Amino acid sequence: MVEPLSPARRQALPDLLPHWSLAAGRDALCRRFQFRDFTEAFGFMARVALLAEKQDHHPEWSNVWNRVEIALTTHDAGGLSERDIALAAAVDALLP
Numbered sequence: 001m002v003e004p005l006s007p008a009r010r011q012a013l014p015d016l017l018p019h020w021s022l023a024a025g026r027d028a029l030c031r032r033f034q035f036r037d038f039t040e041a042f043g044f045m046a047r048v049a050l051l052a053e054k055q056d057h058h059p060e061w062s063n064v065w066n067r068v069e070i071a072l073t074t075h076d077a078g079g080l081s082e083r084d085i086a087l088a089a090a091v092d093a094l095l096p
């Protein structure tokens with residue numbers, strides 16, 4: 001079991017992760033990414049996959065050609081946890 005995100009950290013989310021928003025109807029952080037083409041989008045996904053394995057925390061995501069949508073939530077916590085913040089920040093750091 002993983003600790004759910006504290007109310008204070010939850011309140012800080014917009015400052016901590018300004019590019020991510022709370023999903024409608026579920027406790028998840030989401031962000032859409034757009035790239036030049038499929039090769040770039042898939043290259044990004046490959047890098048995120050390596051991060052996910054390193055952090056043992058895995059995204060829910062979809063890809064349509066040059067677009068990637070990521071949702072982060074912690075199944076073991078039944079909602080957001082610090083693991084989602086850590087992975088979102090690491091994903092952001094991949095981008096220029």
Ligand SMILES: C[C@H](O)[C@H](O)[C@H]1CNC2=NC(N)=NC(=O)C2=N1
Nearest residue numbers: 056057058059073074075076077
């Ligand atoms: C056993 C393994 O550590 C867990 O199942 C991990 C793997 N990746 C995970 N990813 C996500 N998003 N949530 C989890 O609760 C989770 N748990």
